[in-house]
Amino acid sequence: MASEEPGTAPERAMPAALELLGRRWSLRLVWELRRDAISFSELRERLGISPSVLSARLGELNAAGVTERDRGRRYRLTGPGRDLARLLFELNRWAERTGISSRGELA
Numbered sequence: 269m270a271s272e273e274p275g276t277a278p279e280r281a282m283p284a285a286l287e288l289l290g291r292r293w294s295l296r297l298v299w300e301l302r303r304d305a306i307s308f309s310e311l312r313e314r315l316g317i318s319p320s321v322l323s324a325r326l327g328e329l330n331a332a333g334v335t336e337r338d339r340g341r342r343y344r345l346t347g348p349g350r351d352l353a354r355l356l357f358e359l360n361r362w363a364e365r366t367g368i369s370s371r372g373e374l375a
């Protein structure tokens with residue numbers, strides 16, 4: 269078995285993270301789950317997302333270890349998911365500082 273060259277794991281990690289998080293609704297779901305566990309139906313109502321897309325995105329986030337279902341069948345962030353939510357807080361601060369939150373599109 270060949271050994272990996274130094275530096276190759278991060279080169280694969282970022283494309284994999286971008287593939288997961290770049291899918292429509294993925295980051296929005298993490299943002300919605302940042303404070304509380306939320307049921308499937310409540311997420312669907314809050315976001316106006318189709319059940320099939322919501323199910324697919326939650327399945328992907330669960331498989332990646334970002335979210336999990338609790339005993340009450342509500343979805344919540346895992347430790348890595350909470351780490352990601354902290355990054356989204358920084359992204360939110362950046363959006364507020366640059367005025368993106370008050371504009372319809374980037375200049």
